[in-house]
Amino acid sequence: MDHIDRPRIAQLREADPSPELIDVYAWVRTKRDSKAVCFFELNDGSSLKGLQAIIDKEQYPLQEAIDRMQTGCSVRVRGHLVESPGKGQKVELACSDLEIIGEAPADSYPLQKKRHSFEFLREIAHLRGRTNTFGAVMRVRNRLSWAVHRFFQERGFLYIHTPIITASDAEGAGALFQVTTLDMQRLVNAAPGTELNYQHDFFGKPAFLTVSGQLNAEAYATALDRVYTFGPTFRAENSNTTRHLAEFWMIEPEVAFCDLECNIALASEFVRFLLADILEHCSEDMAFFDQRIEPGIVEDLRRVAESEFRHISYDEAIRALEASDRTFEYPVSWGIDLQTEHERYLTDEYVGGPVVVTDYPRDIKAFYMKQNDDGRTVRAMDVLVPRLGEIIGGSQREDDLATLERRIDELGLERDAYSWYLDLRRFGSVPHSGFGLGFERLVRYVTGMQNIRDVIPFPRAVGSAEF
Ligand code: ATP
Numbered sequence: 457m458d459h460i461d462r463p464r465i466a467q468l469r470e471a472d473p474s475p476e477l478i479d480v481y482a483w484v485r486t487k488r489d490s491k492a493v494c495f496f497e498l499n500d501g502s503s504l505k506g507l508q509a510i511i512d513k514e515q516y517p518l519q520e521a522i523d524r525m526q527t528g529c530s531v532r533v534r535g536h537l538v539e540s541p542g543k544g545q546k547v548e549l550a551c552s553d554l555e556i557i558g559e560a561p562a563d564s565y566p567l568q569k570k571r572h573s574f575e576f577l578r579e580i581a582h583l584r585g586r587t588n589t590f591g592a593v594m595r596v597r598n599r600l601s602w603a604v605h606r607f608f609q610e611r612g613f614l615y616i617h618t619p620i621i622t623a624s625d626a627e628g629a630g631a632l633f634q635v636t637t638l639d640m641q642r643l644v645n646a647a648p649g650t651e652l653n654y655q656h657d658f659f660g661k662p663a664f665l666t667v668s669g670q671l672n673a674e675a676y677a678t679a680l681d682r683v684y685t686f687g688p689t690f691r692a693e694n695s696n697t698t699r700h701l702a703e704f705w706m707i708e709p710e711v712a713f714c715d716l717e718c719n720i721a722l723a724s725e726f727v728r729f730l731l732a733d734i735l736e737h738c739s740e741d742m743a744f745f746d747q748r749i750e751p752g753i754v755e756d757l758r759r760v761a762e763s764e765f766r767h768i769s770y771d772e773a774i775r776a777l778e779a780s781d782r783t784f785e786y787p788v789s790w791g792i793d794l795q796t797e798h799e800r801y802l803t804d805e806y807v808g809g810p811v812v813v814t815d816y817p818r819d820i821k822a823f824y825m826k827q828n829d830d831g832r833t834v835r836a837m838d839v840l841v842p843r844l845g846e847i848i849g850g851s852q853r854e855d856d857l858a859t860l861e862r863r864i865d866e867l868g869l870e871r872d873a874y875s876w877y878l879d880l881r882r883f884g885s886v887p888h889s890g891f892g893l894g895f896e897r898l899v900r901y902v903t904g905m906q907n908i909r910d911v912i913p914f915p916r917a918v919g920s921a922e923f
């Protein structure tokens with residue numbers, strides 16, 4: 457095998473014709489064999505379009521290998537780049553040697569050249585990365601995650617790894633997965649009335665998979681000024697929707713000496729940065745999504761990337777919704793949590809572009825959000841974008857010890873469980889803010905893919921944890 461720096465197809469497609477012999481390692485997508493020549497297309501995942509290869513059969517007697525070459529097989533192809541007479545490509549590979557590395561028998565390989573439904577491909581998630589759509593999704597996903605890191609690293613944020621196992625449902629953000637080493641069968645067999653004794657459990661108390669790294673991130677933001685997490689998050693969402701996974705990735709920046717205005721500016725800059733980056737660096741894949749998945753998406757994302765984000769209060773949002781002649785499935789009045797239909801109206805119609813809604817009613821938001829002086833709203837913000845609705849949720853955090861303690865009491869939460877979190881307000885407290893962005897929601901928004909299960913390699917959702 458060649459060195460890891462062997463040429464990849466994405467680069468070869470852009471290279472000039474040359475007599476230099478190269479070895480290309482790839483999978484065969486299609487083959488057209490005739491008497492004198494054999495055409496085949498190679499793909500190695502480095503780009504959407506593959507490299508066309510051609511064998512002059514009179515010059516190179518490779519018929520035996522050609523016969524074994526079928527859609528999906530892996531090959532080493534030796535040849536040199538020649539100018540391509542065909543349209544749609546600059547060069548093709550004039551092949552002088554062909555080695556079949558791994559065959560893919562046509563009678564059993566599930567990915568034949570026809571179009572497959574996404575439902576079917578979900579059942580063969582271990583192979584779907586070999587299709588055009590999933591190759592494109594994974595390249596865009598990869599680029600977006602790189603862009604996330606670049607955005608924060610360029611601004612001096614430290615990447616903090618927050619725990620995946622937590623012993624507190626700190627936020628009440630969603631249904632929890634419990635983590636235990638207790639023997640379930642023994643519990644089932646125990647005599648009725650036996651009390652569950654967590655002393656015997658691994659952590660000596662109930663423990664769960666995290667639903668958010670925010671509270672832990674706050675501890676480090678109030679030490680290192682600006683940090684972010686980008687890690688797996690778990691919610692036992694018992695609903696079968698196209699927007700919810702049981703395991704997803706979340707990005708959560710947290711910044712000290714930063715109020716709500718500062719947070720809004722950061723979030724808008726972040727969204728614009730990500731969209732501009734993906735349009736620039738994944739243009740071929742994005743053109744594919746535009747053509748095959750969501751017509752107009754490139755223009756749509758470009759408009760958002762270049763927009764000023766409007767800022768309205770929740771009060772104004774409610775007035776706008778009430779004044780609209782639209783009938784919503786979920787009725788509007790001050791105090792409701794905005795549903796997707798409301799968000800879509802605000803961003804698609806009322807503003808006609810991205811909009812940040814702030815200062816939500818205190819009663820529908822989490823305990824840690826900074827309280828406004830009006831006694832009924834908190835310094836929360838949601839970023840809404842056209843075609844989607846909410847893409848980011850965040851807030852300025854309550855930094856006043858007494859106010860936070862009072863809120864914890866009011867909600868019937870246990871102060872003891874939050875003593876470490878309250879310490880952050882006891883010692884060197886600062887105004888600080890942050891937000892959360894669900895990474896798969898972002899990938900879904902950017903690619904136009906309908907189902908969130910199709911933007912993560914191996915989706916986990918209720919009743920489904922294959923592969
Ligand atoms: P929704 O109302 O859509 O269920 P939420 O209000 O539960 O969202 P938050 O608690 O604010 O969401 O979570 C922060 C972010 O995490 C959301 O904006 C979203 O991007 C993402 N998110 C939440 N739940 C899921 C999930 N089950 N699968 C994938 N992403 C999710």
Ligand code: MN
Pocket residue numbers: 630
């Ligand atoms: Mn939810």
